Amino acid sequence: MALDAETIYGFTTSLLLSRFDSPKPTPAFHWELWDLVTRPEKQVAIAAPRGHAKSTAITHSFVLAMMLFRERDFALIVSDTEGQAVLFLGDIKKELQENEELMDTFGVSKFIKDTESDIIVQFK
Secondary structure, X not given: OOOOHHHHHHHHHHHHHHHOOOOOOOOHHHHHHHHXXXXXXXXXXXXXXXXXXXXXXXXHHHHHHHHHOOOOOOOOOOOOOHHHHHHHHHHHHHHHXXXXXXXXXXXXXXXXXXEOOEEEEEEO
């Protein structure tokens, strides 16, 4: 199954939105981002001012969808600092450990590796 903006939107609204701090309706900008990152081009550059929830749309929702729908075997999170990347990974890890509906839907079984900056997840 190839990911597209509609699939990521459905995934986000059904399994993630209620867990966000101060959830808001999904802006059209996020649809545009998801459309860009699901195109066949290998490289995409995204820039927008602070406050546009780029990290929520891409680093959180898209990366989780990409991994859980098995579009990729691994993801590399790059940020302005290692500490920031670790925080993003921590948010992803929290979903995989605490979001029961997500865990059941995608068959999350256990963490094979779980360090501050690296995780490996086994699925049923």
